Amino acid sequence: MNRKSFGLRVIASGLLVAGMLTVAASVSTVTAAGAAKKLPPYLIGVPMPMTGAEAQAGTQIYNAELMAAQQINKHGGVLGHPIKLLEQDDACDAGTAVNAVNLLVSKGVKAFVGGYCSGSVLPTEPIISRAGLPYVMPAANSPELTTGGYKDMFLIDPSGSGDGAEAAAFFKQQGITKIYIIDDQSSFGVAIADAAAKDVAAAGGTVVDGGVQSIPATSNDFSAVISQIKSSGATGIYWSGYFSQAAQFATQLNAAGVIGPNGTAKFVVADGSVDATYLSAAGAAANGTYATIAALASGVGNVLGSHADKVFNLAYRKEFKSAPGPYSAFGYDAITALVLAAKHVHSIVPKRVNAGLRTLHFVGLTGKISFDKTGNRLGATMDLLEVVNGKYTLAKPQP
Amino acid sequence: MRALELRDVSVFYGAVRGVEHVDLHVDEGEIVSLLGANGAGKSTLLKAISGIVHPRAGSIEFFGDALAKQSAHRRVRRGLVHVPEGRRIFTTLTIAENLELGAYGIQLGRGERADRLREVLEHFPILQRHFDRLAGTLSGGEQQVLAIGRAMMSQPKLLMIDEPSLGLDPQKIDIVYDMLEEVARLGTTVLLVEQNVSLALEISARAYVLQQGSIVLSGDASTLAEDPRVADAYLGKVNDVPE
Amino acid sequence: MVVSGTMPPLTPSAGVGFRIARRSLVGVLLIAAVLFPEFTQSPYVLGVAFQAEMLMCLALGLNIVVGYAGMLDLGFAAFFAIGAYTTGILSTKEHWSIIATIVPGVAVAVVCALIIGFPTLRLRSDYLAVVTLGFGEIIQTIAINLNQTGGPTGIYAIPMLTIGSVVVGSNTGYYYVFLVLVVAFALFSTRLRNSRLGRAWLCIREDEDAAKAMGINTNHYKLYAYVFGAVVGSITGAIYAPALSAISPASFGFSESLLIVMAVAIGGLGSIWGAMFGAAVVEIFPEVFRSFAQARLLVFGIALVVLMVVRPRGLFPERAFHGLGARVRARLARRSAERSLPVLGDMAES
Amino acid sequence: MSLLLNELGNGIFLGAFFGLVALGYSMVYGILRLINFAHGDFFMVAAFVSYTILGAVLVGHNSHGQWWTLLWVGVVVMVITGGLNMLANQIIYRPMRRAAILSLMIAAIGLSQILENGVLVTPQWGATYLVYPVTSPPAGFNLGSNHYTWAQLIIVLVSGLLALGTYFLVGRTLLGKAMRAVSEDRIAAMLMGVNVDLVIAIVFFIGGALAGAAAVMTGVYYGQINYLMGFTVGLEAFTAAVLGGIGNIGGAMLGGLVLGVVQSIGTAVFGSEWAIVVAFGALVLMLWFRPTGLLGERVARRM
């Protein structure tokens, strides 16, 4: 990826705003016609972790979905149907998720937009599949989600292969060959880390210390790992996990002199770590660290100057009195995707919407969105960000 | 002066009767025994007096003051000390620590506490020997001595002691009973619960006999010692005795 | 005295009338349970119901360990995981039928129970608690880290349970399968309880030194309890895998173990009815509180605390009815005593 | 060798945290035989309370090196957390004095749910990771090939001091003896004139206060707090307490250190993903040889 394509995407983001307005406009015309009929709401089930360890991510994504739904409803809803999101806590627990999805199905939802932990999404897939409903997942990224034999599963989050390749390209560009890859034992982090390890090897680098390392997501002390990094001689470190641990990792790496002013290593984090909290918690230690991320994803819009992203950020902050999370924009796009698909096929009948999602092409907050046959996202582009003076900037040059 | 006066005291565990309608008194300086078969309610009565259990009805006065609402630890501060059944020494603390705790309730200065400790140890030379050993390593008889010594640390006005002879060899029983008499001679009032009737009556001035939670006999120790109804009370047959 | 032909029952209050009443109660409950799916078509209700049954199975298993033998096991979910994973792996990778995977699952669980139990079961309860907790963590960590277990994502697309030619594919189906398991495990627990095994476990729970004097090899019997628990846990896990179609390490963590302990304690330690009822409470309460949205677990926590403060011995403590009988008897005894006991005069004063 | 030294250093630092939380855990356990699953959550609540207080008093100040502010806020938070823990005892555990130990434990789990989800639904706190208002400056010193910050040194020292203070309190003072007496036989202690309820309340207070101190130091060192941060810490503290010999003050601290070192070395040898397996494996092994923990109990049990 190069600067040119970034420039293109800035334009694309401008198009997005136009696109959104178009959606709104086209939808509103329908509403004008159908207002008298008072169509029943378009019920969308949102199983999402609202309690437990992933409650924060769940809330941030759900909020963005809510925002999308409100905006669409303000402009007349979907083909005249106002969107109604039915949120149910899945606590990232398989049993609770199955209960939540069963409950939502029995409440007659027409589509699902949600899910976060792959482990709790997988057991719900057969239920949703049996009901013939489309399932658009904003942030779950495991390849298993679309290979389990259940159709109509759509992944908005392109991470995994994309992040890994971007990181590998960066290390190659920097001439770094010894790379330490560590994940947080979440399915999310492991998917990216494993992909990165393959790409690093393909690019001629070595993953030191016998392969990908893991540290439990509940741990906040990296001292033992840092000692290992030091003795392994790695000069590239790739962290595939969430921003909270990333900030602690960066702080401790900096304090140990591995990165920062006296350090010789480059610290790169995957997109789960791109968040305002990473910057504020790591403080100065964040400077000079890198992140791989799906192009134009939220949280960075302000610094990158994308107009749509900025609009989204401001609106989110205004509505929820807090910053959006790394996956909020994916949540917004998931709702948009579903709505555009419905509009495309002029129906909210699940079967038709499924077909609509398959042929969908649009530019969302997180870049171009379309799905391959299995439901994985196509055409996602990646960026490499660098933290400069406590702010995300686009790294120069892009690998 | 009345050291202790119980009027119409009843104690229940849930619906199960502990004791019922008990009237009893102990005068200052007296040794009084509480006799009766197992399960007659003797220990329950002591527990009610020391405040471990709370009576459902009746009044308990200690040197003229009502105890009804006072918590157990306050009663100790006022000089009412109870050596419970089974000694219940603190096995994981040293003997010295056990003794120090004996004076916990009366809040002595550090110096006074040390003096008191020395005093008690003089009376109980067995304890002196193993001063710093864990109390759990003492044999049964030594533990009983420790329990009494511990009680004496607070110089109680009234000492209630539950089955001091339990599990002791004859010589140790002599020692413990001598000690009790000594305690009484020094001015402490003693309320004694004992299975060994003759032993108890020997050192007591008066005695009460409990049967199934009620007092069925009371009187001078010497009179009771001759009374066949005491034995009957143990067999639960007192009501068969014509009045 | 020679006791006549009638066998004195073990549950003291179980007079003949009481026993008939209890048996008919069990019958009514069973019929209600069998007919339950007739009254609701909601897959949600049936889903919750079969998960409640599943938790009942686990609670019955743990009840043997904690309730009977008095060993605090904070890692019981490990056996659940072993059963589920063995089934998951063998059915997806080796294409075994679900039923056939139960045997190896149980075997693995038993071997693990022996390995972890043999050196540690002699420990005092609190120490045992932390060791079992560690065992649970170890099993979960293994599931997360190994490729064969699918890493953190776990195993998915587990085929449906087939019994003979019947394919169990709906919540109703799993409701009945788990119902059969619950009844079987409850019966199993009852039989064990009233045999020399059950008595030995209770003795160990009450006083281990004294139990030895009964000729009870306490180490062996603790191990038996642990192994029986493991068997129940792993069988439940084997059915859980196809019922949910996908399993992941997150379902077998410490919180799951705690949930099972909670079920046993809420119901009343050592009580079979208690374990089942407690499991139902633990599964159903958070579902009922869904309307509280994000505060649902807060409400659950409050309910839990209130329940424990109000009924510290659980909802159906072991021998709850016995306590009742004793109270009635004591009251009667007191009344008759009041009538018959003449009060003797105080001799000192007369 | 240098590796060992490094891991030892890492472990001691990690252990100082475990140990401090474990200390309170162990004390409460000792007196009520309660495996207090809510203990870690008081640690978490303390972190949030200190976050709010520090945020209020440090508005507009440079967040580095506010040592005096940190000290008095730390003390205030210790008092608040201690008070909260004591309150929990009064409301929940005190009415349950006669309940089975397991019931107490379940109540503690319920309390833990209340605390976690209470923070979750509190508007200013919630599920997000909050950035702690004070962070530690990176300056420090080298030992082996490891770099340690001054903050780490201070944390270890403060933990050590608090532990020593507690050790002295429990081991030497009359109140401490009363605590041990209550822990062994509540009724007998009552008969010595010990106000048992008060002593238990004090123990809860101290346990909470120690967790409060650990929370402030965690906030400063790790830089962020979250509503679930207490759960793992609680588990680790419990493990440390058992490792050292539960109910034993010195043991809790020692257990914390050993657990820290074992985890660090385990990470070095087997990789970080197996650290917990190594830690628990070591625990099982240790209990095989010393069934009552490293420092065991000084119980001479007679048959």
Next chain:
Amino acid sequence: MTAVLQTEQLSLRFGGVDALSDVSLQIAESSLHAIIGPNGAGKTSLFNCLTGYYRPTGGAVRFRGSDVTRLDPAKVAGLGIRRTFQNIRVFPKMSVIENVLAGGHLRATPNLLSIIASGPRFRKVERQLREEAMESLDFVGLADQWSNLAGDLPYGMRKRMELARALIANPVVVLLDEPAAGVSSVEREELSRVIQRIHSRGICVVMIEHDVDLVMEVATDVTVLDNGRVIAEGAPHDVRSNPDVIRAYMGRERK
């Protein structure tokens, strides 16, 4: 006369303290053997060595000639050596009859299949055991208490229940640790009768007892321990007049 239970130079050290030193003891078949001695003399330690609770540091315990020194308590109990405890160890949350049934543990069927299937063999054995348990309870006068929780029984009844629990195992030897402790002088007579009846069933009884009168009344042999050593043994009356015993043990004659 053959010894059913004997010790050879039994020694036991506890952290530098000699609890038992060179205790050699012969307990004859069908005797009623009392062991007396001051508190701390090592009587209960001796019992604990005889029943496998303590591992002696030296010497041996033989049961009918075979070495049982290193057996664990459960194995010892399995040989028919049963005991009671000084501070009474009942299983408080089990009913009285279940307590007694627990004593018959080794006689109940261990066949798991039969248990789970509630098979005829299991039922037969259990029925038989329960009948015997009721007989045992009747023997100690507790038949009417069978359904109560053991923890609810008063002290004296618990003691008797402990006896019933030992008897159901058809023991060869029962070791009673202070059976009369805490028993009133009146109840003592009943106790004395029960002990004698146990003995008259052909069961060898060994008892630790402080109540010298009781010992004189029922014992056939007496051994006196002091400071972990045997200081006297023989027939009750010989022992009683032994000056060493009087000095070490007997209290003063009370009025």
